[in-house]
Ligand SMILES: NC(=O)C1=CN([C@@H]2O[C@H](COP(=O)(O)OP(=O)(O)OC[C@H]3O[C@@H](n4cnc5c(N)ncnc54)[C@H](OP(=O)(O)O)[C@@H]3O)[C@@H](O)[C@H]2O)C=CC1
């Protein structure tokens with residue numbers, strides 16, 4: 324692949340669970356070039372991103388905490404395609420990371436969850452004004468897209484639904500971005516779910532989970548031993564219909580991440596959700 328057709332990629336959160344997986348996937352894609360590996364963890368500064376990700380050969384890309392200089396460097400690279408920033412960091416950092424990338428003309432592909440609706444709206448405005456593509460994808464796995472499609476179909480026939488999401492106990496945000504998106508998609512069906520038939524009292528606050536869009540409740544479980552799992556449970560007289568997605572390896576997200584890196588340069592605004600680019 325010549326330099327002109329190669330897409331330069333910066334991975335932010337490169338030392339994290341997802342970041343390491345993305346480093347391996349980018350290194351294996353002949354049309355992508357890993358240009359930068361950013362992470363704030365002090366003990367990983369200067370380490371080779373490839374070796375940290377478990378590759379047998381070094382990639383000669385050191386981990387650094389200098390995001391802005393790296394964005395400027397890649398933005399100045401005229402011999403390649405426009406650059407892409409893949410972000411798997413932390414809910415507290417992701418908003419400013421996306422703004423910085425767009426300001427340098429670098430396209431963000433964002434897996435980090437926890438952006439508020441107001442932040443998403445501001446970022447969409449910012450991307451639109453800069454005419455820069457930006458992909459915000461709460462879940463990169465094809466299985467989750469299919470689960471959500473099945474949930475939308477089921478919602479035509481069921482008026483009662485609740486969501487349970489189960490994750491490892493290192494997860495910072497709750498509910499998961501995927502569960503919030505699933506509730507939003509169901510709410511967009513334009514019906515009211517879960518009309519109460521009794522007055523409920525929570526004897527312990529939170530017992531009934533969090534109340535998302537259109538009366539849909541989300542229950543969040545955090546335990547060591549879990550990776551990422553979600554159930555959407557529909558109920559009607561005499562029947563329960565359960566949809567469930569389980570991940571057993573973070574490799575499941577990589578086809579979606581690589582697709583998003585390739586597609587984001589064709590966009591001129593912010594797009595939310597993997598289903599929009601399949
Ligand atoms: N969209 C999707 O399909 C998926 C999304 N996710 C989301 O991705 C995010 C990351 O998940 P995961 O990899 O498991 O988390 P990890 O904690 O394993 O990795 C995050 C990494 O980012 C580093 N970091 C934190 N803040 C910054 C910053 N400001 N700049 C650069 N690096 C930073 C962390 O360093 P330190 O530990 O030192 O703070 C850590 O090394 C979460 O929001 C998660 O919900 C996860 C899986 C799939």
Ligand SMILES: O=C(O)C1=N[C@H](C(=O)O)C[C@H](O)C1
Pocket residue numbers: 436461462490494498499500501502550551552
């Ligand atoms: O933190 C995780 O692990 C995951 N986060 C995303 C979310 O919040 O939905 C995606 C997936 O559930 C894994």
